[in-house]
Amino acid sequence: MQRTVAVVGGGISGLTACYHLARSPNAPKIILLEGSGRLGGWLHSTRTEDGAIFEHGPRGIRPAGTVGKNTLLMVSELGLDADVLPVPGDHPASKNRYLYVSRALHRLPSGIGGVLRTVPPFTRPLLWSGLRELAAPRGTQPDETIHSFVSRRFGKELADIAIDSLCRGVFAGDCRALSVRSCFPALFEAEQRRRSVILGMVLGGGKGPALDSALSRRACDERWSQWSLRGGMETLPEALQDFLRQRGVEMHCHARLRRLERTAAECWQITLEDGSVRADHVISAIPARALAVLLPGWAEPLAQELRSIEAVSVGVVNLQYNGATLPITGFGHLVPSFEDSSLLGIVYDSVAFPEQNGSCGPSVRLTVMLGGAWFKQGFGDPDTVPQAVLLSRAKEAVRAHLGIVAEPSRTIVKVLKACIPQYTLGHWQRTGKAGRALGALSYLWHQAALRMLSPLQYHRISGDHLVQPPAQSRTNPQIFTPDP
Numbered sequence: 001m002q003r004t005v006a007v008v009g010g011g012i013s014g015l016t017a018c019y020h021l022a023r024s025p026n027a028p029k030i031i032l033l034e035g036s037g038r039l040g041g042w043l044h045s046t047r048t049e050d051g052a053i054f055e056h057g058p059r060g061i062r063p064a065g066t067v068g069k070n071t072l073l074m075v076s077e078l079g080l081d082a083d084v085l086p087v088p089g090d091h092p093a094s095k096n097r098y099l100y101v102s103r104a105l106h107r108l109p110s111g112i113g114g115v116l117r118t119v120p121p122f123t124r125p126l127l128w129s130g131l132r133e134l135a136a137p138r139g140t141q142p143d144e145t146i147h148s149f150v151s152r153r154f155g156k157e158l159a160d161i162a163i164d165s166l167c168r169g170v171f172a173g174d175c176r177a178l179s180v181r182s183c184f185p186a187l188f189e190a191e192q193r194r195r196s197v198i199l200g201m202v203l204g205g206g207k208g209p210a211l212d213s214a215l216s217r218r219a220c221d222e223r224w225s226q227w228s229l230r231g232g233m234e235t236l237p238e239a240l241q242d243f244l245r246q247r248g249v250e251m252h253c254h255a256r257l258r259r260l261e262r263t264a265a266e267c268w269q270i271t272l273e274d275g276s277v278r279a280d281h282v283i284s285a286i287p288a289r290a291l292a293v294l295l296p297g298w299a300e301p302l303a304q305e306l307r308s309i310e311a312v313s314v315g316v317v318n319l320q321y322n323g324a325t326l327p328i329t330g331f332g333h334l335v336p337s338f339e340d341s342s343l344l345g346i347v348y349d350s351v352a353f354p355e356q357n358g359s360c361g362p363s364v365r366l367t368v369m370l371g372g373a374w375f376k377q378g379f380g381d382p383d384t385v386p387q388a389v390l391l392s393r394a395k396e397a398v399r400a401h402l403g404i405v406a407e408p409s410r411t412i413v414k415v416l417k418a419c420i421p422q423y424t425l426g427h428w429q430r431t432g433k434a435g436r437a438l439g440a441l442s443y444l445w446h447q448a449a450l451r452m453l454s455p456l457q458y459h460r461i462s463g464d465h466l467v468q469p470p471a472q473s474r475t476n477p478q479i480f481t482p483d484p
């Protein structure tokens with residue numbers, strides 16, 4: 001008899017889970033249950049009538065590594081090759097990286113010359129940090145904050161300025177709280193394996209299996225730093241939706257889960273707001289805390305671990321300035337927390353993807369990212385912060401950092417509540433305990449099946465929704481399967 005798999009959560013993880021299930025031999029009956037009125041989760045693009053695109057969530061996917069390659073393969077299989085907008089290695093958005101420190105923009109050093117010279121905002125050449133790292137002993141702790149790890153190996157200045165900013169630009173988080181083992185497993189493992197991060201990176205090792213495609217070979221040849229899609233990132237969930245519909249996958253929006261229980265007949269009873277569904281297997285692709293409240297009482301040890309994974313909120317302000325020009329070109333700039341804690345950085349969307357400017361003539365499109373781990377101290381409660389406060393803060397930052405004083409011709413303000421999970425110190429223990437709790441509940445962990453899922457998640461993104469297998473096979477969705 002055909003088995004039924006219910007996938008909970010219609011973000012990119014849930015959609016990708018359905019995609020791989022639908023393509024598998026002996027595909028089961030698949031039911032996708034999404035709580036909101038649309039599929040795609042944080043992949044959300046506004047398309048204006050004059051053809052401009054504004055991204056409210058991710059705006060560029062990195063092609064590198066196993067997950068990057070697998071994602072490009074999926075993009076190809078979905079027939080989206082012609083829609084891909086690459087940012088090649090020689091593009092200013094790939095080459096130029098900026099930090100805003102002491103009220104000025106600083107281009108980060110690159111190339112051998114940049115490493116040998118003292119380049120502000122740093123007070124010594126980066127070569128010094130590199131030599132220090134090569135000589136530093138291997139760490140002895142099972143986990144460490146990213147700040148402590150980088151200070152110990154490369155020196156405090158690099159941690160305070162560059163790593164602090166990087167963590168804000170990837171996790172909207174505080175490097176003094178985030179775990180190096182869970183956020184940057186490659187760095188942690190390089191130190192464990194070779195004693196030095198630099199040696200570990202140069203000598204390589206530990207890569208997962210990747211599926212090659214013409215698109216990923218092109219990405220490699222042209223050294224893409226990232227890519228987007230002509231109609232915006234939301235094109236990806238839309239294409240997945242079309243694919244799944246053709247394969248007979250049942251997709252339900254406004255289907256928020258209320259309760260998840262096992263029945264005497266060894267299957268899952270999924271209670272929705274207005275009905276219920278039965279399934280042999282459940283794949284959860286919803287945030288960890290959202291899953292914790294759905295679990296039955298006997299799964300409390302698992303729920304407890306899932307509850308402890310917090311997520312931060314981000315204010316995303318899209319701005320378009322017709323007729324304006326930027327003083328510099330690059331992907332954007334980041335702001336370290338000591339400079340301005342609640343302003344994370346500004347993305348120069350019109351530099352990386354000018355094709356998405358629309359037909360209003362030359363213009364600058366920017367996204368100002370606010371809050372993150374500093375949201376409450378900067379803006380108060382994300383549920384009640386007035387949009388005008390975020391907008392005025394964003395416009396002021398654009399004026400002060402980039403010298404654009406004109407009023408924007410278009411603005412969109414969104415508050416993304418609890419959108420980026422934080423893998424804080426000891427996250428590996430939480431996921432380990434959760435995995436053991438699952439084992440003790442006598443459910444099977446289908447690690448192999450999971451490796452293919454969730455292209456974005458694996459990109460050291462939010463994998464919080466899941467109880468994660470060990471770092472190498474970390475992925476997002478979690479499968480609950482009754483014991484055979």
Ligand SMILES: Cc1cc2nc3c(=O)[nH]c(=O)nc-3n(C[C@H](O)[C@H](O)[C@H](O)COP(=O)(O)OP(=O)(O)OC[C@H]3O[C@@H](n4cnc5c(N)ncnc54)[C@H](O)[C@@H]3O)c2cc1C
Nearest residue numbers: 009011012013034035041042057058059256257419461462
């Ligand atoms: C501002 C921002 C910028 C980002 N930039 C990048 C980037 O440049 N590159 C990159 O790779 N990644 C980026 N990310 C990360 C990336 O967007 C996320 O990791 C990814 O979208 C997460 O997808 P998901 O499907 O796992 O989760 P989500 O998108 O959170 O989807 C979960 C879904 O579950 C649904 N749901 C929740 N509870 C229930 C319930 N009880 N019942 C049914 N459904 C439920 C939700 O409505 C949602 O649709 C960014 C994220 C943000 C917020």
Ligand SMILES: C=Cc1c2[nH]c(c1C)Cc1[nH]c(c(CCC(=O)O)c1C)Cc1[nH]c(c(C)c1CCC(=O)O)Cc1[nH]c(c(C)c1C=C)C2
Nearest residue numbers: 096097168169170172331332333334344345346347369461
């Ligand atoms: C989970 C949320 C993510 C955000 N961005 C990324 C994720 C996964 C992807 C990402 N962003 C940056 C990197 C670092 C390495 C790189 O390839 O550049 C990654 C993997 C850095 C970055 N992010 C933003 C900017 C302006 C930069 C600097 C780029 C550069 O070096 O030129 C914008 C930004 N993106 C996110 C946030 C919270 C943010 C804040 C300003 C989300």
